[in-house]
Amino acid sequence: MEKTRLRLEPWSDRDFWLLERTNEPVMTEHLGGPESDERLRDRQRRYEALSAREPAAGRMFRVVLEASGDSAGAIGFWERQWRGEPVYEAGWGILPEFQGRGLAVAALAELLSYVRAHGSRDRVHAFPGTDHPASNAVCRRAGFECLGEVDFEYPPGVPHPSLDWRYRVGPRPAVTPSG
Structure with a gap:
């Protein structure tokens, strides 16, 4: 089976849909x-603000299929x-029709x-629910x-049994003064 090629595009004000x-x-x-719609609009503002910060602060992206240009989901x-x-x-x-x-x-x-290229932290965690086998499989794979x-x-405020998955990006190089 041929691997589907994709790219990540930074989240924008056009991505509310x-x-x-x-x-x-x-x-x-x-x-x-x-x-709620109000919370969703707040999330949109947070995603846009995150994309306006320095890359090491984090990012939200649209997952775009190379061949068709279709947006298949979001990741960040x-x-x-x-x-x-x-x-x-x-x-x-990932949207249902692309899963x-x-x-x-x-x-x-x-x-x-x-993250490896732009991040400042050496660990990435994901916390899928114990009742979500697909997301746990994504972490494992x-x-x-x-x-x-x-x-x-x-x-926030609602405890949910989850698995703590960790990925070590690697140690960050030390910043040395020039000159």
């Missing part, structure tokens, strides 16, 4: 259900503290390459290490 699609019940089944990473350490958290969603083709794994590989079960809050 994709956010609406990833907010459908089938896409949010393992995330506590769809968000952002800064967070986890167990006292500065790490990145990653999240993704089952390995696109989430391919998009995650592209995202990790971006992308080379993440499972650190075990945790009660992860998502949405």
Whole structure:
């Protein structure tokens, strides 16, 4: 089977439609259900603001199929503290009509390459629910290490049994003064 080629395009003000699609019940089944329109508009503003910051702060991307130009989903990473350490958290969603083709794994590989090139933290975590075998398989296939079960809050304030998956991007080179 030929591997589908894709690219990641930075999130923009024109991508609200994709956010609406990833907010459908089938896409949010393992995330506590769809968000209200107000919360979705706030999420859009956060995604746009993240894309306006320096690359090491994180990014949201549209997953675009090379051959057709179709938007297949969204993926991103952002800064967070986890167990006292500065790490990145990653999240993704591939639209139902594009699932089952390995696109989430391919998009995650592209995202990790971006983090490797632009990030300032050496670990990326993902926290799919224990009840979400597809997302856990994506983590495993992308080379993440499972650190075990945790009660992860998502949405905030709602503990959800999840698996803590970690990917080591590698140590960041030390910045040396020039001159």
